[in-house]
Structure formats: structure tokens, C-alpha cells
Amino acid sequence: MYNLYYWSHIQGRGEFIRLALEAAGADYVDVVRRSEKRGGGRAAVLAILQGNDPRAPFAPPILEVDGEWISQTANILAFLGPRLGLVPKDEASRRWANQLQLVVTDFLVEAHDTHHPIAKHLYYEEQKPAARKRAKAFVELRLPKFLGYFEGVLARNAKGPSWMVGGELSYVDLSMFQVVAGLRYAFPKAMARLEPAHPNLVALSARVAKLPRVARYLKSKRRIPFNQSGIFRHYPELDR
Amino acid sequence: MYNLYYWSHIQGRGEFIRLALEAAGADYVDVVRRSEKRGGGRAAVLAILQGNDPRAPFAPPILEVDGEWISQTANILAFLGPRLGLVPKDEASRRWANQLQLVVTDFLVEAHDTHHPIAKHLYYEEQKPAARKRAKAFVELRLPKFLGYFEGVLARNAKGPSWMVGGELSYVDLSMFQVVAGLRYAFPKAMARLEPAHPNLVALSARVAKLPRVARYLKSKRRIPFNQSGIFRHYPELDR
Numbered sequence: 363m364y365n366l367y368y369w370s371h372i373q374g375r376g377e378f379i380r381l382a383l384e385a386a387g388a389d390y391v392d393v394v395r396r397s398e399k400r401g402g403g404r405a406a407v408l409a410i411l412q413g414n415d416p417r418a419p420f421a422p423p424i425l426e427v428d429g430e431w432i433s434q435t436a437n438i439l440a441f442l443g444p445r446l447g448l449v450p451k452d453e454a455s456r457r458w459a460n461q462l463q464l465v466v467t468d469f470l471v472e473a474h475d476t477h478h479p480i481a482k483h484l485y486y487e488e489q490k491p492a493a494r495k496r497a498k499a500f501v502e503l504r505l506p507k508f509l510g511y512f513e514g515v516l517a518r519n520a521k522g523p524s525w526m527v528g529g530e531l532s533y534v535d536l537s538m539f540q541v542v543a544g545l546r547y548a549f550p551k552a553m554a555r556l557e558p559a560h561p562n563l564v565a566l567s568a569r570v571a572k573l574p575r576v577a578r579y580l581k582s583k584r585r586i587p588f589n590q591s592g593i594f595r596h597y598p599e600l601d602r
Numbered sequence: 603m604y605n606l607y608y609w610s611h612i613q614g615r616g617e618f619i620r621l622a623l624e625a626a627g628a629d630y631v632d633v634v635r636r637s638e639k640r641g642g643g644r645a646a647v648l649a650i651l652q653g654n655d656p657r658a659p660f661a662p663p664i665l666e667v668d669g670e671w672i673s674q675t676a677n678i679l680a681f682l683g684p685r686l687g688l689v690p691k692d693e694a695s696r697r698w699a700n701q702l703q704l705v706v707t708d709f710l711v712e713a714h715d716t717h718h719p720i721a722k723h724l725y726y727e728e729q730k731p732a733a734r735k736r737a738k739a740f741v742e743l744r745l746p747k748f749l750g751y752f753e754g755v756l757a758r759n760a761k762g763p764s765w766m767v768g769g770e771l772s773y774v775d776l777s778m779f780q781v782v783a784g785l786r787y788a789f790p791k792a793m794a795r796l797e798p799a800h801p802n803l804v805a806l807s808a809r810v811a812k813l814p815r816v817a818r819y820l821k822s823k824r825r826i827p828f829n830q831s832g833i834f835r836h837y838p839e840l841d842r
Contacts, residue, residue: 481739
């Protein structure tokens with residue numbers, strides 16, 4: 363049994379954990395989405411962050427398992443991967459999966475900072491001129507660089523271009539699906555232009571969406587819709 | 603024997619790997635700092651990044667060991683930690699170390715982006731107004747938040763406040779030393795103001811600097827000086 367602690371109103375970084383748990387059919391509670399009466403709500407996260415535990419995490423997502431708190435998306439996935447059968451058994455492949463997940467981590471900061479280039483505590487509307495410039499550089503240079511890298515990983519995979527790591531589904535594939543979904547929401551024009559040059563990535567995204575457990579999850583109320591509070595936000599003026 | 607591939611003119615993210623290798627007295631080559639004749643130079647990194655290897659990394663630092671390339675700072679340290687005796691043996695402590703290292707990773711992006719809030723490919727001089735605003739938010743809010751967290755980890759450590767993870771030196775301590783050193787170079791005024799409230803962190807930094815192997819390394823030519831090309835840059839107008 364896993365307890366996931368993450369903000370209840372956004373997909374955010376928590377979604378990469380939710381997707382792994384859902385794809386594996388794991389037994390978990392999305393704690394913050396429960397009512398406060400039942401120990402949920404925002405207070406459940408704040409109690410951990412503001413508590414005095416020797417190993418209190420810096421920020422959510424946080425996975426609680428057997429009394430241990432595990433934080434940082436890639437760290438949680440490196441822990442869950444072997445337990446959920448979402449990473450190959452050999453150590454070199456696990457390092458490779460972790461490496462790719464950390465590229466995703468880097469990418470998410472850059473995607474987020476297109477709308478928040480100055481400060482997280484300010485509204486988008488307070489940093490629009492800088493956002494416009496940062497989004498331009500992102501769409502023209504950084505987005506193609508990251509997508510090109512991920513496409514290359516699939517194209518060069520010795521086990522074929524179906525999956526990112528080896529010949530089976532791993533948590534990295536679930537993350538790639540989420541990256542593509544988020545980009546399509548936030549930057550529909552840029553993605554329409556870039557997708558044809560990244561056929562393996564587009565096919566991977568469709569393949570993941572059709573996995574029975576993932577498909578059921580995406581149709582369920584457990585999947586929070588994209589919105590203007592998460593990592594991926596759709597501001598037409600930032601999309602070219 | 604380890605081969606490290608990282609840019610030769612900056613400490614950057616490579617320094618977190620160099621410090622681990624040096625503190626453990628490991629046998630390694632800082633490949634790019636060798637002459638091109640001897641297989642070094644920038645070309646050595648570019649050959650990996652632009653090559654067609656199925657597991658080509660996205661970016662340096664890259665550690666080459668037994669024919670495997672391992673990239674992403676935290677991923678390299680998670681690999682080296684057990685081999686170099688720089689992390690406790692139990693899995694929960696290793697996850698905790700990795701978690702803390704990933705907080706450092708997040709922090710480094712924010713420290714870097716104070717001088718490059720708009721785009722990596724532009725000069726600082728081309729993004730000064732945004733840099734001034736981002737640095738203000740960093741110094742006033744983000745820097746105290748991160749330093750306060752790291753100080754709290756030391757203060758709450760069940761084995762005492764000498765080390766970040768358990769009761770012995772780990773790679774996380776080496777990274778904390780580097781973070782403090784970088785901040786003192788880039789933001790001397792802000793750090794002079796903040797240090798008194800973070801006594802355990804300041805003491806840890808001094809403790810690491812005095813480790814015999816680290817002390818020798820810091821005095822050697824192998825330690826590249828801080829400069830205006832790395833993560834930490836000193837622009838007086840960004841320091842308050």
C-alpha cells in the first residue's frame with residue numbers, strides 16, 4: 363500500500379508518480395484528494411513539510427511506504443520501478459532509466475519556467491514580457507533539442523523503437539507520454555509543427571495511452587485535467 | 603579507473619563528481635583537460651554527445667566506467683557513492699542521500715538562472731533586466747528557503763549535525779560544501795547576511811574543506827577557479 367502526497371488541483375510532478383502506480387495497478391491512496399475529515403486535504407502535505415521529522419522532504423511529490431517518506435520524482439520512480447515491474451532487472455538499464463528520467467526532470471523545469479521565468483511566487487501576469495522571451499527560446503531551441511534527444515533514444519534503442527529502455531514498458535515511457543500530453547496542451551502550434559519529425563515519440567505516446575490500465579485511468583476522475591496552475595499551461599501568446 | 607567527461611574551463615556540475623572522486627582518492631582522468639593529442643579537449647565530449655551510441659547521454663557530466671556511460675550528476679553520485687564509500691549501506695539512507703542530491707540539483711538550476719533567466723544561448727548582458735528581477739526573488743526567497751532546509755536536515759539528523767546523511771561523510775556533504783563555496787563567490791553580501799543563521803551548514807562546509815584529500819585538491823591545479831562562465835557567477839548588481 364502506497365500513500366501519495368501531492369497537490370490535489372494539478373497534475374504537476376505528482377502525475378509522473380500517479381501514472382506509474384496506475385499503469386501497474388498498484389494499491390495507493392492519493393491522500394490530498396481525500397477530505398480533511400479522512401486525513402486528506404492540503405493540510406496532509408503541509409504537516410509533513412512543516413513537521414520535525416529528521417528526514418522531512420523539501421517538497422512534494424512524496425511517497426509514503428512502510429513508514430518511510432520518499433521524495434523527488436526521479437527518486438520515487440527509481441524506488442517504484444523495480445517493485446512495480448516498470449524497469450528492467452539489470453543495474454545498467456536501471457541507471458539508464460534514472461538518467462533519462464533526470465533529463466525529463468530538467469526538461470520540466472524549462473517547460474515550467476516559460477510562464478514563470480522570474481519568480482514562482484509571482485503571477486504569470488507579473489512576468490509576461492520575460493515569459494514571452496523565454497518561451498521563444500524554449501520553442502525555437504530547447505523544445506526541439508529535448509524532443510530530438512528523446513526521439514533519438516527510441517530510434518537507437520537496440521531492442522527497437524517501441525520503448526525507451528530495453529524491450530518493455532518502463533516508467534520512463536509513462537513519463538514520455540505525460541511530457542507529450544503536456545506539450546500538446548501548452549504548445550499546440552509548436553507541437554503540430556514538431557511532431558512529424560518525431561514519429562517514434564508520437565507512436566510511443568499513443569502506445570502508452572492505449573495500455574488498458576492507463577486508458578482507464580485517463581478516462582477516470584482520478585486524472586486531473588490540465589489547467590492553468592500546473593507545469594504545462596496554455597497561454598496562446600507563448601505558443602508559436 | 604574512471605574517465606570523467608566535463609567542460610574543462612568551469613567547475614559547473616562536473617565539480618560535484620570531481621569532489622567525490624577526489625575525496626575518495628579514486629583513480630580518475632578528467633579527460634577534457636587532457637590535450638587533444640592525448641584524446642582530450644572539448645572534442646572528447648562532443649564525440650560522445652554527437653555519436654550514435656544507443657545510450658548516448660544528453661549532456662555532461664558523463665562518467666565512463668567499464669565501457670558504460672553514466673550521466674546526470676545525481677545518477678553518477680548514486681552510482682559512485684557505494685563504490686567510493688561515500689554513502690551509508692542501508693537502502694533507505696541511499697534513497698535519502700539521492701533525495702537530498704536532487705534538491706541540490708533543483709537548487710543549482712535556480713542559482714544558474716539568476717544570471718540566465720531568459721535563455722542559455724544568450725549572454726548575461728542580453729538578459730540583465732530579467733536577471734536583476736530573478737536574482738532579487740532568489741536572494742530574498744529561494745536562497746533562504748534552500749539554505750534553511752539544508753540547515754534543518756543537519757540540525758534534525760538523528761546522528762548529530764556533523765553530516766547530512768547518518769554519522770559519516772557522504773557525497774551529499776561534498777555537494778553542500780560546493781554549494782556554499784559557490785554562493786560565497788556569487789553572492790558574498792547575501793551570504794554574509796545569511797550565514798550566521800545557518801551555523802551547522804557553515805561548520806559542515808569548513809569540515810569538508812579540511813578533509814586532507816579535499817584540502818589537497820582545493821590547493822591543486824586540478825581545482826578550476828570560480829569564474830564568470832559557470833553556474834555561480836559574481837555580478838555585484840545581482841547580490842544584495
